[in-house]
Amino acid sequence: MRPVGDRDARPPEPILHVDMDAFYASVEVRDDPRLRGRPVIVGGTGGRGVVASASYEARRFGITSAMPVSQAVRRCPSAVVIPPRFDAYAAASDALADIFRSVTPLVEPLALDEAFLDVGGSVRLFGAPVEIAAGLRRRIADELRLPASVGVAPNKFLAKLCSRRAKPDGLLHLARADVDAFLAELDIAELWGVGEQTARRLAAAGIRRVGDLRAVEERAIARLVGAASAHTLRELAHGVDARAVTADVAAKGLSAEETFQVDLVDVAQLRRGLLALSERVARRLRAADVRARTVTLKVRDADFATRTRSRTLGVATAEAATLHATVMALLPTAWAPPTAIRLLGVGASQLVDVDHGVQLDLLGSGRWNDAERVADAVRAQFGAAALTRGALLDRAAAANSAPSRDDLPR
């Protein structure tokens, strides 16, 4: 039975989207006050790096994320370029999550710097959603000394639109009654799932605003973007989004990839690169207590042509040796000399829980797993650099590989 009465009613706009402003750059400015007011770029400094985050001062020069750092620096020679410190961002992200969970258990992170919150059950304790949102912004500013923007709306999609609209350092509440008018004039590119390609295809059919989209039959949209996208698009155009805020969403897959500063050209280099990536993936699988059934090799040529090859194993694995053997077996189907390679990747998907005991490995490659688990323990106690495979210590590998980073806890 639901209690009757206003005090218990679920508010009409219970969903919050909290999004940190220029997150990585803001953390850097906070931790080094000399950077305040200056154009700050966080990104790879190795020559092939791109912008991961840019302060609003840098954005005034037309610098956007994913832009090559080289290009960004040409636009703004006075910009300070800082290599990412993921540990610092992860720490800030953890503190942020603690603040979120102090108002509701229904917290769904989307990335290190943003999350959905359903505060529908929190109003009796903490007040209306807008008041909760304002309180969160205050606490984030006071305790983390970081700027955040918050959207308050009836559902996830609208809340995300609102937080974007509120940026930087703002709060926007969209009442249910205002949804239709708000959406009608919106550019279709603002819809979730409409990127450059889709926007171009829709525009070619005369659909530029959400209002235009509403006037077109779903079947006609499906011919442009496929059935599934057409259905979602139509719902979003009417402000409908039934997805619940869900805490603890299990990951579907996990991968590691690396763009090399200098292209790789021979099989020995590729073998070493794939071994290092296999180790990173295996370690993360074991840390998450999962095993993968499907292994994917990713190869990008010097001319940026990208291929993937995958194989599904009979027995799920979390062993670097197995991952490595699998991607090495796939390699000849994706690469042949003398093609130069700029990126390698190793992916693991079709994850199964170790607890569920799906794997019954009677043939006993288990000794590899034992050895690797011992290695995990040594690294946990003495640091990531404490143990490295002999094959990775080769001089050529050391010279060509970017400094390795610890894998991010997720």
Place this chain on the structure above:
DNA sequence: TCTGGGGTCCTAGGACCC
């Protein structure tokens, strides 16, 4: 000095089974 790294979801074709 062109184009990172980590993900999710969808589509389409083929294999295979009933």
Place this chain on the structure above:
DNA sequence: TCTGGGGTCCTAGGACCC
């Protein structure tokens, strides 16, 4: 002796998101 339909799994690629 000429061709069904449904369902599931696997693989490759692409769009999109932060």
